[in-house]
Amino acid sequence: MNAMLQPTIESTDAPLMVRGLAHSYEGGKVLTGVDLTLAPGTVLGLIGRNGAGKSTLIRAMLGLMQPLAGEARVFGEPALKLSDKVKERIAYVPQQPEALAWLSAEQMLDYVGRFYPRWDAAFAKAMLRKWDIAPNRLLAKLSPGERQRVDLIRALASQPELMVLDEPAAALDPVARRDLLREIALRAGDAGTTVLFSTHIVSDLERVASDIAFLHEGKLLLHCGVDETKERYARLWLPASMSAAAPAQVLSRHRHEDGSLSLVVERGAHGQWPEATGLPGARLDALGLEDLFVEIAG
Numbered sequence: 001m002n003a004m005l006q007p008t009i010e011s012t013d014a015p016l017m018v019r020g021l022a023h024s025y026e027g028g029k030v031l032t033g034v035d036l037t038l039a040p041g042t043v044l045g046l047i048g049r050n051g052a053g054k055s056t057l058i059r060a061m062l063g064l065m066q067p068l069a070g071e072a073r074v075f076g077e078p079a080l081k082l083s084d085k086v087k088e089r090i091a092y093v094p095q096q097p098e099a100l101a102w103l104s105a106e107q108m109l110d111y112v113g114r115f116y117p118r119w120d121a122a123f124a125k126a127m128l129r130k131w132d133i134a135p136n137r138l139l140a141k142l143s144p145g146e147r148q149r150v151d152l153i154r155a156l157a158s159q160p161e162l163m164v165l166d167e168p169a170a171a172l173d174p175v176a177r178r179d180l181l182r183e184i185a186l187r188a189g190d191a192g193t194t195v196l197f198s199t200h201i202v203s204d205l206e207r208v209a210s211d212i213a214f215l216h217e218g219k220l221l222l223h224c225g226v227d228e229t230k231e232r233y234a235r236l237w238l239p240a241s242m243s244a245a246a247p248a249q250v251l252s253r254h255r256h257e258d259g260s261l262s263l264v265v266e267r268g269a270h271g272q273w274p275e276a277t278g279l280p281g282a283r284l285d286a287l288g289l290e291d292l293f294v295e296i297a298g
């Protein structure tokens, strides 16, 4: 094989790796060429507007659906043909868990636990108590938030090397959400668990994620360290008289009624801001994560 075409060690061993992932539904294109490699121990927060394609990306990454194009690998194996050995190392919690709804919470956890060599039955029991789930209640009779809690307990108790959570906090109350974030941080810190979770809640990202990726218009933007975003991106405001000097490469561009421009700009390879930031009358503002997303997606 041509050395140039050989995959790097990083991409072949990565807990998750996708290249050129593209998918469309009847309504149109959702993913238009997504590349992502998750290094071991990363806690990646995937953010994007409703309908941006986060669930589709997650499902394609894990081989739960076949994308129209592209490649997805989990611990080096093709996602669509994962061996049982790799499946044991993964826990996935969908946005709306529905599986095994005819079992009680305790029955489901006992049953599923048999498939995981590192299953922590004591943890599962303790979490059911802590999160007020009656062990003998049927999953089908639980509220969406309770159902989501049971599935999160399942994921955590399996002590996976890779945990993928699709909007895990969506139906959780603030106390359970805080517990979950603490568990994620603990697992990532102590056991080096790799985590990917999608969310709309920027403060959750700031609390627990090491990295963020923003899914927008079918592509991943801003895939970088959470702390890095504040250093790397800013809002440049240019008065109308200077708008012709706006840089061509920007992440977003809004023209105001008075002709002035607001642009989200990025530092160059050597850490420099675009030249236009030095123009008389130009203003560069720092952006918090939430503002950054609103500027780009709004």
Ligand SMILES: Nc1ncnc2c1ncn2[C@@H]1O[C@H](COP(=O)(O)OP(=O)(O)OP(=O)(O)O)[C@@H](O)[C@H]1O
Binding pocket: 025, 026, 027, 030, 048, 049, 050, 051, 052, 053, 054, 055, 056, 057, 095
């Ligand atoms: N099975 C399907 N058939 C047709 N369209 C679909 C299907 N699944 C998703 N879509 C559409 O694809 C787009 C992306 O959906 P997806 O659920 O991946 O987005 P999301 O970012 O997870 O959204 P949300 O944040 O609202 O959960 C949406 O417009 C959705 O309506």
